[in-house]
Amino acid sequence: MMALTRKAEYGIRGMLYLARQPGGQIAMIGDIASAMEMPRTFLAKIFQDLAKKGLIKSERGTGGGFVLARLPEQITLCEIVEAIEGPIMPNQCLMGEGMCSFQKTCPVHPVWRRLQKVTRGILEEVTLKTLAAQKVDLP
Amino acid sequence: MMALTRKAEYGIRGMLYLARQPGGQIAMIGDIASAMEMPRTFLAKIFQDLAKKGLIKSERGTGGGFVLARLPEQITLCEIVEAIEGPIMPNQCLMGEGMCSFQKTCPVHPVWRRLQKVTRGILEEVTLKTLAAQKVDLP
DNA sequence: TATAAAAGGATAATATTAGTCCTATTAAGG
DNA sequence: CCTTAATAGGACTAATATTATCCTTTTATA
Numbered sequence: 001m002m003a004l005t006r007k008a009e010y011g012i013r014g015m016l017y018l019a020r021q022p023g024g025q026i027a028m029i030g031d032i033a034s035a036m037e038m039p040r041t042f043l044a045k046i047f048q049d050l051a052k053k054g055l056i057k058s059e060r061g062t063g064g065g066f067v068l069a070r071l072p073e074q075i076t077l078c079e080i081v082e083a084i085e086g087p088i089m090p091n092q093c094l095m096g097e098g099m100c101s102f103q104k105t106c107p108v109h110p111v112w113r114r115l116q117k118v119t120r121g122i123l124e125e126v127t128l129k130t131l132a133a134q135k136v137d138l139p
Numbered sequence: 140m141m142a143l144t145r146k147a148e149y150g151i152r153g154m155l156y157l158a159r160q161p162g163g164q165i166a167m168i169g170d171i172a173s174a175m176e177m178p179r180t181f182l183a184k185i186f187q188d189l190a191k192k193g194l195i196k197s198e199r200g201t202g203g204g205f206v207l208a209r210l211p212e213q214i215t216l217c218e219i220v221e222a223i224e225g226p227i228m229p230n231q232c233l234m235g236e237g238m239c240s241f242q243k244t245c246p247v248h249p250v251w252r253r254l255q256k257v258t259r260g261i262l263e264e265v266t267l268k269t270l271a272a273q274k275v276d277l278p
Numbered sequence: 279t280a281t282a283a284a285a286g287g288a289t290a291a292t293a294t295t296a297g298t299c300c301t302a303t304t305a306a307g308g
Numbered sequence: 309c310c311t312t313a314a315t316a317g318g319a320c321t322a323a324t325a326t327t328a329t330c331c332t333t334t335t336a337t338a
Contacts, residue, residue: 002141002258003228006296012247028314042297048316061305064314077250089142107273108151108265111216115261119141122254126247134246145327167283181328187285200336203283 008084010038011046015080018056019072019132026065046084053083072132078123088123090115147223149177150185154219157195158211158271165204185223192222211271217262227262229254 013036021027029047033040047066051058057069068075082088091112152175160166168186172179186205190197196208207214221227230251 002143002224004141004230005294009230016246030314039297041299044315045297045317051315058315059305060303060313060315062313063306064304066315077247085141091143091148107155107270108216111261111265115258118257118261119254122250122257126250131246144325169283178328180330183284184286184328190284197284198336199282199284199334201282202337203335205284 011084018068019128028065072128075128076124077126150223157207158267165206167204212266212268214267215263216265
């Protein structure tokens, strides 16, 4: 439970690829997809979204492709996840008035709110730079 | 994203009702469902699961119904959620070997692991007793 | 033995996920 | 200008998960 979708997983992987491009070089969807083992057309859709949300920039035509819209240290994991999946929301109730008839009396409410806050906190601390720099090769 | 399903929501509400039963009195599914505004047959299924998982006990026949299997202070929100939704798992990768081809090289992995740990921590701290005792009536 | 409760199994409607495919648009290069 | 190479956008689909409902069976009580 509480799992990310493939979409988010792919989006993160794709942006990580961009963050690792030497000199912030432009990269094509086909290359990214095959390098990171993702379905090409699906990734294209996801990148379209990310471009609309302003996390990456796209260029069309020959020599086109994608680059990060900001420096890797200025893009957090939280932003990417929320751009793709929508706001982090352990429980529908947190969405606003009228969603939950127990809003005022539900004792679990504060727990979800805390969980939401802590989750965002963790994801906000992690930038693409940190991730890209990581040399993970555990035994 | 990262949202609970109705099933978990209902399961929690139902168990909260049991925790609030004076003297740990037995309660019938119909009463619980109508008191907490949940679809009766659906709740029945959920309670069936919870009984199998050993969180509640059921009695059949006249005078039958459900009670908590343990004291409210010995049942955590984490247990209920995991009983219904399965283990808390921000990312499929965390499920075990063979699930993720990037396990050894994925720099995001440790973040999910941390998130998982913190989430469980928060939910483990909350018991049914705490929740049941809560007098929430915010402005 | 009738009644009241949960257990179990089958089924269904709807939503979400995880894509694919085709056409249009845009840019570069010859 | 025309071809080629890239993304953008829209429509569509298959598989799976969610959110239930209904019917029959089992179990316990009075």
